[in-house]
Amino acid sequence: MSEGARRRRDPQSRRREIVAAAAELIVEVGVGAVTHRLIAERAGVPLGATTQYFTTLDELRSEALLCLGAEVDARIAHIRAVLEQHGATPAVLTELIQQGLADARALAADGAVVTAAVDDPQLRALARRWSEQLTGFLVPVYGTRRATAAAVFIDGVLWHARIHDEPLSAALLEDALTGILRPRTDPTTTSD
Amino acid sequence: MSEGARRRRDPQSRRREIVAAAAELIVEVGVGAVTHRLIAERAGVPLGATTQYFTTLDELRSEALLCLGAEVDARIAHIRAVLEQHGATPAVLTELIQQGLADARALAADGAVVTAAVDDPQLRALARRWSEQLTGFLVPVYGTRRATAAAVFIDGVLWHARIHDEPLSAALLEDALTGILRPRTDPTTTSD
Amino acid sequence: MSEGARRRRDPQSRRREIVAAAAELIVEVGVGAVTHRLIAERAGVPLGATTQYFTTLDELRSEALLCLGAEVDARIAHIRAVLEQHGATPAVLTELIQQGLADARALAADGAVVTAAVDDPQLRALARRWSEQLTGFLVPVYGTRRATAAAVFIDGVLWHARIHDEPLSAALLEDALTGILRPRTDPTTTSD
Amino acid sequence: MSEGARRRRDPQSRRREIVAAAAELIVEVGVGAVTHRLIAERAGVPLGATTQYFTTLDELRSEALLCLGAEVDARIAHIRAVLEQHGATPAVLTELIQQGLADARALAADGAVVTAAVDDPQLRALARRWSEQLTGFLVPVYGTRRATAAAVFIDGVLWHARIHDEPLSAALLEDALTGILRPRTDPTTTSD
DNA sequence: TATGAATGAGTCTTCATTCAT
């Protein structure tokens, strides 16, 4: 009847809220520091709710990481749209990177997923998706090799941002991407 | 005499063993998962020994991270030597990267330091040293901008290796580095 | 069902039992010697229960001390009632003191509070309450100065009892109180 | 040869220093908070020295408490001298009390002894000495009963000072002592 | 003899997980 009661009738959304809270916390405090209590408080649900929907904290953590992976997908969708509309030129990529760097939360979220993936084989596929998809957008234009190299460089840029205070300049980014993506003069090795 | 006998008294090396055990564990399970118990077991010392030499687990962790940092320095010294002897060409860099990727332990150690640095301001300087030094070697030849870009790319390569099973090909690395480090045709922006 | 069965769920009274156990122990072994384990054992609850209800041992200690303070208040209420009914004469006070001395547990409890208060500024107010209230009852009859002096003397009597085996005689108490509370012959300093 | 060597040749004085350090610490942090390490640091001796001279921490603590008792004796000697020279009048006693209250360290030291004595039967005799001796000085003049009452009052004054910020006035002290020590008008109960 | 390293018992505290209500 009341709002509280209404909410209680929707286990599905409560579950989602818990996962979302866990995901937030993973980004904020690291995957190893999330606890049932922390999650319950953040989600605004009783402690028991966090064990009701998830057999194990580990399971909840995994689902939260999956949720962060979904966020990555959302950001990739945006990138794909921009690349399709404006073309995958170094200038456009540079602009996209700079937008990405400006979103500290997203940067931290991606970092958390990758960090967790290093130690957890199950997460590796998730962590790879970001660069795989980005590579996928670039392959039709530049071929697998250069596309991969560009994605690798962009990953390097993101890690640079996580441990430096000064961001890399647009000029640096664009120059490097231009160099990476330029056609080879030797036609025997053009793309693969 | 009996099994309860105290261990030999050699504080210096015991301390070193504990730090080494902690460093190993940081690399293996991540900086947030090391505990006194784990370290004591790995080092083969009683639990109390890990608290005798270090006021705080945090202090022990820091020292272990410093120890990993020293390893990084050792690797950098090797890189510098090679670059000075053979020249900092894309081919030589590629060869060095591939050597680096072959040492899974070193790769994981560097990753652990960087990962820890993301959340700990005190470690950021340590984590930056690797790319700063590498950049420093390249600056005299390529200028700051391209040197930095190359270092960023190489960091990207290392992160790629941490979450992929198949390594990047030498051709990809060399092509990309060649592109990143090539002289600009536009003389107004050559180096900085 | 089996021996591993959880205890009944009655948080309120369980909390009270823990505080009561802590209070008992403070009286018995001193505020500095109470530990979670000791309290848990005395209260007949598992160790974890003592930390579930109180964030900190300090918090538990405070609550126990408060609880002892409440006992003091109860005794004071009794004293007030007697004084109001029979008048605050030396004879009545002497009788009350002797009743107080007969209750070894109460004597020890008051001592524990005062002892703890010496080192802990937050407890000082609590420790002062006893003599302040007693003084308050006497002020209307004898004025602040003599009332305070009488309370101070009575405190001395209680401390005497804590470290002596033989109690002070009623005659001694009554004589001293008579002397302390007698009207001054010099009218210039009568009461204040 | 050096000063350090000379000191090492005098185990007796080193022992004394350790006991003195322990006594200081008991007064400062309470009898339950002294540790070997704390004592060693305060005394400026190596940790091992504190276990070399005393089988047990408890033994060291006891000796330190004895040492505090000796300090009490020294203060009593002073009091005796003053009382013998100026007479044990309320005015002289008041002056002495006020001197005593001004020495916060001594006040704390006496308190520590009494507090420890409450829980430790072995110390009770020590704790009683102060008031017994004071009583002894007054008995020849006032008789046992009034002398005891005065000593009890003075103890009350000292405890008052330990938990109040404002000291009792000289007028209050002198009035009370005058009342306690005055000759009884009824000759049947004069002294005992 | 003097020192301080070695050890393990014990302290507070946090939590995952279970399960009574």
Place this chain on the structure above:
DNA sequence: GATGAATGAAGACTCATTCAT
């Protein structure tokens, strides 16, 4: 089903005491 109380296993840390050197 939903809640949060219950429990015990760790975790970090401190220290008395022992004993090699």
